[in-house]
Amino acid sequence: MAAVESKQVDPSAIERELMALWTAKSGPDGKAAMRACLLNLLVFAPDVSAGERARQVMADVLNRYPARAVLMIADREARASSLEAGVTLNCELRAGGGEEVCGEQVTLTAKGPAILDLPGTVLPLLLPDVPVFLWWQAGNPFSHPIFDHLVRAVDRVIVDSLTFAEPLASLANVAQALANERFPAAIVDLGWSRLSPWRVLTAQIFDPPTIRSHLAQLERARITYAEGSPMLAWLFGGWLASRLGWKPTHQAPGLMRFEGGQTIEFSPAPAGEVDPGYFLGLHLLTRDGAAFEVARLPHACAATRLAVGDLKTERVVPMHYETLTEWLGRELNRLSRTPLFEAAVRLLAQTRRAPAAPQGPM
Amino acid sequence: MLDLTANPLREGLQVERTPEPNTVVIFGASGDLTRRKLVPALYNLGLDRLLPNNFAVVGLARRPIPHDEFRRQMLEGVNAFSRNRPAQPEVWDNFAQGVFYSPGSFDDPAAYRQLGELLDRLDHERGTSGNRLFYLATAPEYFPVIIQQLGATGLDQSLGGGWVRVIIEKPFGRDLASAVELNKTIRAVLREDQVYRIDHYLGKETVQNILVFRFANGIFEPLWNRNHIDHVQITVAEAVGVEGRGGYYETSGVIRDMIQNHMLQLLTVLAMEPPVALEGDAVRDEKVKVLRAIRPINADEVDTWVVRGQYTAGAIAGKPVPGYREEQGVAKESLTETFLALKLHIDNWRWAGVPFYLRSGKRLPKRSTEIAIQFKQIPLSLFGRNAGGAIEPNILALNIQPDEGIALKFGAKVPGPAAQIHPVNMNFHYGTSFGVPAPEAYERLILDCLLGETALFTRDDEVEAAWTFVDRILAGWAQTRVKALPAYEAGTWGPPESHEFMGREGRKWRRL
Numbered sequence: 001m002a003a004v005e006s007k008q009v010d011p012s013a014i015e016r017e018l019m020a021l022w023t024a025k026s027g028p029d030g031k032a033a034m035r036a037c038l039l040n041l042l043v044f045a046p047d048v049s050a051g052e053r054a055r056q057v058m059a060d061v062l063n064r065y066p067a068r069a070v071l072m073i074a075d076r077e078a079r080a081s082s083l084e085a086g087v088t089l090n091c092e093l094r095a096g097g098g099e100e101v102c103g104e105q106v107t108l109t110a111k112g113p114a115i116l117d118l119p120g121t122v123l124p125l126l127l128p129d130v131p132v133f134l135w136w137q138a139g140n141p142f143s144h145p146i147f148d149h150l151v152r153a154v155d156r157v158i159v160d161s162l163t164f165a166e167p168l169a170s171l172a173n174v175a176q177a178l179a180n181e182r183f184p185a186a187i188v189d190l191g192w193s194r195l196s197p198w199r200v201l202t203a204q205i206f207d208p209p210t211i212r213s214h215l216a217q218l219e220r221a222r223i224t225y226a227e228g229s230p231m232l233a234w235l236f237g238g239w240l241a242s243r244l245g246w247k248p249t250h251q252a253p254g255l256m257r258f259e260g261g262q263t264i265e266f267s268p269a270p271a272g273e274v275d276p277g278y279f280l281g282l283h284l285l286t287r288d289g290a291a292f293e294v295a296r297l298p299h300a301c302a303a304t305r306l307a308v309g310d311l312k313t314e315r316v317v318p319m320h321y322e323t324l325t326e327w328l329g330r331e332l333n334r335l336s337r338t339p340l341f342e343a344a345v346r347l348l349a350q351t352r353r354a355p356a357a358p359q360g361p362m
Numbered sequence: 363m364l365d366l367t368a369n370p371l372r373e374g375l376q377v378e379r380t381p382e383p384n385t386v387v388i389f390g391a392s393g394d395l396t397r398r399k400l401v402p403a404l405y406n407l408g409l410d411r412l413l414p415n416n417f418a419v420v421g422l423a424r425r426p427i428p429h430d431e432f433r434r435q436m437l438e439g440v441n442a443f444s445r446n447r448p449a450q451p452e453v454w455d456n457f458a459q460g461v462f463y464s465p466g467s468f469d470d471p472a473a474y475r476q477l478g479e480l481l482d483r484l485d486h487e488r489g490t491s492g493n494r495l496f497y498l499a500t501a502p503e504y505f506p507v508i509i510q511q512l513g514a515t516g517l518d519q520s521l522g523g524g525w526v527r528v529i530i531e532k533p534f535g536r537d538l539a540s541a542v543e544l545n546k547t548i549r550a551v552l553r554e555d556q557v558y559r560i561d562h563y564l565g566k567e568t569v570q571n572i573l574v575f576r577f578a579n580g581i582f583e584p585l586w587n588r589n590h591i592d593h594v595q596i597t598v599a600e601a602v603g604v605e606g607r608g609g610y611y612e613t614s615g616v617i618r619d620m621i622q623n624h625m626l627q628l629l630t631v632l633a634m635e636p637p638v639a640l641e642g643d644a645v646r647d648e649k650v651k652v653l654r655a656i657r658p659i660n661a662d663e664v665d666t667w668v669v670r671g672q673y674t675a676g677a678i679a680g681k682p683v684p685g686y687r688e689e690q691g692v693a694k695e696s697l698t699e700t701f702l703a704l705k706l707h708i709d710n711w712r713w714a715g716v717p718f719y720l721r722s723g724k725r726l727p728k729r730s731t732e733i734a735i736q737f738k739q740i741p742l743s744l745f746g747r748n749a750g751g752a753i754e755p756n757i758l759a760l761n762i763q764p765d766e767g768i769a770l771k772f773g774a775k776v777p778g779p780a781a782q783i784h785p786v787n788m789n790f791h792y793g794t795s796f797g798v799p800a801p802e803a804y805e806r807l808i809l810d811c812l813l814g815e816t817a818l819f820t821r822d823d824e825v826e827a828a829w830t831f832v833d834r835i836l837a838g839w840a841q842t843r844v845k846a847l848p849a850y851e852a853g854t855w856g857p858p859e860s861h862e863f864m865g866r867e868g869r870k871w872r873r874l
Contacts, residue, residue: 196376197411203371204380205415208491215371216364243370301452304415311489316456317411340374 009083009108009117011124017087018104025089025102037103039332040132041069042122042150046139048075051109054137058105060325063092065332066103068127072118078111083121085109119149131155131335134185135328138163142173154185158331161191161231162277168352171234175349178342186337191232192344193327197319198279199239201294201304211308215244217286220263224283227268228276230254236279237264238344238351248351256351273298274322381812383416384493384524385484387477389468389508390500391421391432395531397439400499401461403804405440405449408457410801412809416489418460422477424467432463445802460488468504474515485522492524495811502533506547513551529558529811532623533614534820537836538829545822558811559820563624564631565803565810568766570818572631572733573640575760575768582758583636585737586712592755593717595734595872596628599726601678603852604700608691615698620722622832626653627820628762629718632733633708642816646824653827657707664838669848669860671701673725676852683725683852699847700724703860704835705867721860721871725852730874731762745781754785757872767791 043058045051051073062069069090086109091102106125110118126132134150135158141147151157164170177183206212221240225233237256241248246258256264269280274296281295293305302319306312364370372379386404388396407413421432437458441448464480466473484490496512498505509528512518520526530548535541548557563569576583585591598620604611611619630649637644659667674685686692686700701723708718737756745753757771768790776782810818848857855861855871864871 199371200375200411203369203375204411206369206371207380207414208383208416208489209366210491212366212369215366240371243373245364245370297452299452301450303456306415306489308489313415313489314456315413315415315417316452318409318450318453338374 009085009121011121014085014087014106014125017085018089018106021087021089021104022102025091037068037127037130038065039067039130040126041065041067041332042132042134042154043069043071043137044118044134044141044144044146044150045071045073045137046144047077048073050138054135055107057324057328059090061328061332062090062103062105064325064329066090066101067130067332068125069103069105070122070125071105071107072122073107073109074115074118075109075111076115081112081114083108083110083114083117085121116146119146122150123153126153133158133332136160140164140166140170140173142170142177151183151185155335156186156188156331158188158190158328161189161235162194162229162275164229164231167229167231167234171231171345171348172352175345178345186335187342188331188334188338189235189341190324190327190331192235192338192341193330194322195232195236195239195279196330197302198236198282198294201302201317202240202282205292205294205304205306211306214286214288214290214292214308217288217290218244218262218284219287220265220283220285222265222267222283224267224269224280226271226274226276226278226280228271228278230266230268230277232277232279233266234348235341235344236282237266238348239340240264240282242343242347243340248347251351273300278322379813380412380414381809382493382525383414383489383491384495384812385418385420385481385488385490386495386497386808386812387420387422387464387481388497388499389422389504390498391463392423392425393499395499396421397435398443399802399804400497400808401436402440402444402447403802403808405444405454405457406446406802406805407809409446409450409453410805416491418462418484418488418490420462420464420477420480420484422464422466422473424465426465427463429461429463433458433461436461468500469507469511471511471515474511474517478515478517481517492520492522493526494520494524495527495529495808497529497531497808499531502531502536505530505544509548509551518551518556525556525814526552527556527558527811527814528552529560529808529819531560533618534559534623534825535829536613536618538826538833541825541829545826548822554822555816557819557822558807558816559822559825560807561623561627561820562803562807563627563762564818564820565805565807566762566766567801567806568760568762568768569628569631570806571766571768572760573645577636577640588712588714588716590737591716592736592738593719593869594632594736595719595721595732596625596632597720597730597732597734597872597874598625598628598722599728599730599855599874600722600724601726601729603673603683603686603725604689604692606690608689610691611700612692612696612698616700616702616722616724617832617835621702621704621720622828623820625720625722626828626831628733629720630824632760633713633718635712640817642819643821645817646821650821650824650827651710652708653824653831655708655710655713656831657709658831658834659704659706659838660834661838661841664835665842667706668702668704668835668838669857669863670699670839671703671723671850671857671860672696672698672847673700673723673852674849676725676854678725678727678853685852686725695845697844697847701726701850701856701860703856703863703871705863706831717867719864719867719869719871721856723850723856726855727853728874729764732872732874733760733762734758734872735760745783753783759872765791 043054045054086107088105089102132154133156134154223233223236249259250257254266284292290308295303300320303316305314464477485492535544630652633652634648637648672686687696703721706718735758739755759769761767770788771785773783774786776784848859850857
């Protein structure tokens with residue numbers, strides 16, 4: 001990795017610094033390092049420690065997805081107002097030798113009131129003709145003063161609902177933005193992305209038509225999650241209910257009720273090997289006594305189990321893709337909206353508006 | 363009312379669908395292919411969560427061994443050859459619970475009855491729903507008898523309303539007559555939509571990417587014709603020799619081992635017209651049209667259009683290796699070709715006048731499979747003698763192996779006051795993009811078969827059209843009596859005759 005630090009905040013100066021890095025990378029024979037750019041990746045880290053975590057993830061992600069990346073670190077604690085820039089090339093030697101493939105990273109550290117200057121510095125740095133992703137590394141972006149300005153230049157906003165301090169209120173913000181036709185970008189959620197393999201495992205159970213017919217008989221679902229934020233469990237429940245056409249009628253702590261008498265129960269359990277809030281399992285019961293289960297197992301495995309009449313089977317598969325790098329990488333591979341996520345969020349928003357069962361709010 | 367004609371939970375997921383419950387039956391379970399490729403491929407599909415909950419594998423071969431011994435052998439295969447190795451204990455233990463063995467001779471009806479009973483039991487105990495894939499990983503002489511026995515014992519149909527599919531390994535016949543005969547045997551028992559003739563080259567990501575490259579990008583297809591393309595070179599180079607399979611290779615040679623199947627398949631994907639849809643018969647309809655449009659090389663023209671060669675002792679990567687005639691199982695006066703170069707024309711509107719040069723050989727300097735499309739030279743150079751020599755034509759190279767990728771060569775100005783032009787390469791490497799490892803060809807093809815997708819398998823008429831072309835060359839060789847083939851030292855790019863052949867065309871083979 002090559003690095004040149006500068007204290008310039010003029011975007012054209014940053015471009016010149018980058019060009020100087022590219023020139024320095026050229027070999028003595030005049031052969032340049034291979035420049036590759038799949039996308040623009042803007043990353044907003046709300047504080048210095050979040051910035052460090054983001055930097056580590058970016059180093060890994062950018063080796064796989066060569067990009068122009070701009071890391072914005074907002075140091076809210078600082079009293080003085082300042083904006084500093086640094087530029088770096090992230091280079092990866094291609095397997096088997098050969099050319100190095102390099103992506104560019106600009107790091108902007110804004111202190112105090114200068115945080116508000118970030119959009120004006122970032123937007124001129126975007127490369128044309130490749131998509132723009134904004135990864136809001138932690139928390140709810142919708143109330144942040146620079147978000148509105150940034151999002152106008154962005155194709156996809158990547159949030160992480162597992163980091164929302166106030167899940168219900170933040171979910172409402174997301175639902176509102178999704179409902180707003182004038183909102184300029186698609187919204188995706190790393191929390192939702194974390195659920196992707198679990199949704200696939202669940203769907204696979206019902207691929208055979210003979211098993212699929214049991215979906216119409218589903219009566220109870222229990223979603224277990226590692227103690228912490230219930231956000232992922234809610235999203236999973238929102239997905240299941242929206243796909244099955246269930247209409248919410250009541251909500252109670254840890255419980256949703258639907259028009260057809262179905263229920264989804266959300267149960268926290270000790271986290272064990274995984275991070276707080278992560279999905280641990282799904283248990284489905286039908287009116288005719290069939291049972292289906294998706295469960296996280298130790299040693300990075302998962303099982304799907306069926307018990308339908310005499311037939312009882314278990315399948316064990318690995319479940320090892322769970323790093324932020326992987327989730328973020330998957331989202332960088334896609335450009336379209338995620339209608340299933342949006343439907344799940346809409347259903348959760350409807351549930352929130354549903355009358356409370358005697359026990360109280362969800 | 364919930365509509366369950368499709369799985370409502372499946373919509374919008376990246377993995378579009380997984381196969382229905384099924385059992386894969388491997389004939390030739392004691393063979394190398396099963397241990398090295400097939401079971402590792404099935405295990406990897408399981409690892410990638412692409413197999414259904416209700417799944418089983420049954421191996422069938424002559425030797426009577428217990429289920430557990432077969433499982434142990436397959437675990438050894440996975441540990442030695444799987445792209446994900448060693449096996450993950452929790453996953454393998456669960457996978458192995460669905461692995462069974464059924465002993466018997468391929469011509470013994472009792473073996474099929476016993477197999478049928480086992481399959482019925484698995485349908486009941488593991489919910490495999492009567493869906494069966496029979497994988498014929500045997501020597502080709504057993505293909506007819508296995509298919510006839512499947513028909514005679516009723517295993518060609520599933521009583522429970524499930525599907526029955528058969529994958530047939532190469533070689534599919536050893537000439538046109540034997541291929542036609544084999545197709546006839548197959549048709550007497552199975553419908554064409556039950557038959558999956560495998561050519562593992564079609565399972566490679568880059569080969570599939572040719573379709574994406576051509577039909578998902580607006581800029582290339584307008585250039586993909588006689589107006590812009592000067593010629594095409596397709597190379598399949600192997601550094602290995604016959605690897606202890608001298609006996610087989612003596613009956614095959616490079617023309618049957620590589621040209622008739624893999625290379626003509628590459629050619630069809632490269633040269634076909636856009637299909638009306640990206641599905642089985644639509645794609646294969648277009649591929650077979652290419653094969654039918656290849657101008658026949660008549661027996662008396664073979665020496666003009668085709669160059670053969672045979673390797674002698676030499677060195678590969680500095681290590682001495684014996685000549686072909688010194689290999690085990692090879693006749694001392696063998697006339698089997700280990701190298702072949704040929705020129706062909708596709709006589710249709712798109713390709714009229716564009717030569718396609720194919721070359722393949724064993725014991726060449728390195729393993730490399732590449733399709734190179736050389737575009738026509740510019741009509742007039744504006745840059746004169748100062749341009750640094752003749753301006754080189756643009757070349758689009760599709761690398762199939764070992765490093766899958768695409769490269770475009772074009773001329774660029776060297777900085778400075780002079781108009782000096784230097785060729786530069788714009789490369790795309792699969793290994794450095796997408797961050798997702800490509801699956802093995804066998805994984806993709808087995809999965810496609812389990813899903814009932816036929817586009818990447820060869821249809822009966824394709825096989826026969828390919829043999830029709832190759833048969834004429836074989837007939838020409840049969841007429842020409844030679845005492846020895848042009849020799850090339852192991853570790854070189856074929857016999858001098860191959861380079862002279864290109865020289866006469868006013869061209870050069872690409873240096874790979």
